[in-house]
Amino acid sequence: MSRVYNFSAGPAVLPEEVLKEAADEMLDYRGCGMSVMEMSHRSKVYDDIIKTAEADLRSLLSIPDDYEVMFLQGGASQQFAMIPMNLMKNKVADYIVTGQWAKKAYQEAQIYGKANKIASSEDKTFSYIPDCSDLPISPDADYVYICENNTIYGTKFKTLPNTKGKTLVSDVSSCFLSEPMDVTKYGLVYGGVQKNIGPAGVVIVIMKKELITEDVIPGTPTMLKYKTHTDAHSLYNTPPAYGIYICGKVF
Ligand SMILES: Cc1ncc(COP(=O)(O)O)c(C=O)c1O
Numbered sequence: 080m081s082r083v084y085n086f087s088a089g090p091a092v093l094p095e096e097v098l099k100e101a102a103d104e105m106l107d108y109r110g111c112g113m114s115v116m117e118m119s120h121r122s123k124v125y126d127d128i129i130k131t132a133e134a135d136l137r138s139l140l141s142i143p144d145d146y147e148v149m150f151l152q153g154g155a156s157q158q159f160a161m162i163p164m165n166l167m168k169n170k171v172a173d174y175i176v177t178g179q180w181a182k183k184a185y186q187e188a189q190i191y192g193k194a195n196k197i198a199s200s201e202d203k204t205f206s207y208i209p210d211c212s213d214l215p216i217s218p219d220a221d222y223v224y225i226c227e228n229n230t231i232y233g234t235k236f237k238t239l240p241n242t243k244g245k246t247l248v249s250d251v252s253s254c255f256l257s258e259p260m261d262v263t264k265y266g267l268v269y270g271g272v273q274k275n276i277g278p279a280g281v282v283i284v285i286m287k288k289e290l291i292t293e294d295v296i297p298g299t300p301t302m303l304k305y306k307t308h309t310d311a312h313s314l315y316n317t318p319p320a321y322g323i324y325i326c327g328k329v330f
Pocket of ligand 1 (some may be wrong): 154
C-alpha cells in the first residue's frame with residue numbers, strides 16, 4: 080500500500096485511523112451484520128451514530144443549547160441560496176466579498192433580495208482582507224455575510240467584522256475545526272465537510288435557534304427550509320448517512 084502526502088484543499092486527506100476503523104467496520108458495523116452504507120437511517124444503530132456525531136461536535140466547539148446543528152446535503156454551494164431564502168426577511172443583506180466563494184454567495188443572494196457588497200478585495204485579486212472595523216452596514220440588513228477562510232487565495236479573517244449588531248453569517252468550509260471557534264459570535268456558521276472533516280456530500284450548519292422560523296421567502300422548497308431539518312433532527316429525508324458516520328469518527 081502506498082499513501083501520498085495529500086495537500087489538496089478538498090476533498091482532502093482524512094486521518095488514517097479513521098479510514099482503518101471504517102475499513103474494519105465495512106462489512107459488519109459493530110455486530111449488526113451490515114455496513115453503515117446499507118442500514119436504514121431510521122434504525123436505532125444509525126440513530127446512535129448521528130446523535131453521537133452531533134454530541135461530539137457540540138462538545139468540540141462548545142456549541143450552546145440555543146444553537147441547532149444540522150447535517151445537510153447540497154454542499155456548501157447550496158447554502159449560498161438557503162441562507163438568503165431563510166434569512167432575508169427584509170430582503171436586504173450585506174456581503175463582504177473576499178474571494179470567489181464569497182462572490183458566488185453574493186451573486187446568488189441577488190436572486191432573492193438586495194445584496195449589498197459593503198467591502199471587497201477584488202481590486203487586488205482578493206489578496207487581502209479589507210478593514211472591517213467600521214463598514215457601512217445597511218440599517219435594514221438581515222445579516223452580514225463573510226467567507227472566513229478564502230480557500231483559493233489563502234487569506235483569512237483574523238478578526239471578525241464589526242457587524243454593528245447584525246447577524247453574522249460565515250462560510251468556514253476550509254477552516255472548520257482547524258482552531259477553536261466561538262460559535263456565539265455567529266447567527267449561522269456553515270461548511271462543507273470535505274476539506275477538514277469528512278467525505279464530500281455533507282454540509283454542517285450551526286445556527287442560532289431563534290433564527291430558524293417558518294418566515295422564509297415565499298416559494299422556498301420544503302427541503303431548503305432550515306426548520307424542516309431541525310424539526311426532524313437532520314433526518315427529514317435520507318441523509319448522507321455514510322458521510323455523517325465518517326465525520327463522527329473524525330470528531
Ligand atoms: C470556502 C468555500 N466555500 C464553498 C465551497 C463550495 O463547496 P461545495 O463544493 O461543497 O459546494 C468551497 C469549495 O469547494 C470553499 O472552499
